[in-house]
Amino acid sequence: MLKEFKTFIAQGNVLDLAIGVVIGAAFGKITTSLVDDIIMPIVNVLTGGGVTGGIVLKEATVDAAGKAVPAIAINYGNFLSVVINFFIIAFVLFLVVKAANKMKLTENNQIGV
Template sequence: MLKEFKEFALKGNMVDLAIGVIIGGAFGRLVESIVADIMMPIIGLLTGGIDFSNLYLQLSGAPAPTLVAAREAGATIAYGNFITLLINFLIIAWVLFMVVKAMNRFKRKEVAADPTPTKEAVLLTEIRDLLARR
């Protein structure tokens, strides 16, 4: 049973998947940091110093000065967090699009760079040349 588990856990696909998940998690944290620490302050500055993380719409209770106080007072829609997560998603989607686009470009160059004709192409060329000589 231990041998079977070892074979299962060390299969190439399983290890590749684990590496992908770990790299994906690290990439997600990196993008979150870029959005929270770099982009949102710039966007906030461009929009007049708005702090997106503290934007909310209080539905019930007494008016509150902060999001935490508004949540304690009653029903609150924290749409600032949604804006931050939306920007986060758009950045991740754009970066993944660029990665896939670059990979596709490299694949096309690989295919185009292989000038060696296939066996079938060589055979067809020989047949064409023989028929042309007749």
């Protein structure tokens, strides 16, 4: 059983998947930084700085014991960042799949299939 597991792990598909997960995580950090540090500040300037905020439903308070109770808010700015991030990742994946399909088609044409 251990030998079978070793063979399974050594197969190219498992290694490709592991590499893909690591690269995907790194790409996610890059796109998050792109959205948060470059795109959203531009959007905030164009909209007067209101996109990063939210709607406060209940202000922050201090309870009877003196403990701070945080505010309750709908953070639409954060949601917008996540949506933009998603579309960037989806578009890049679309381009990668499109390029891979084009290469596959070109390889098939060269082989004569």
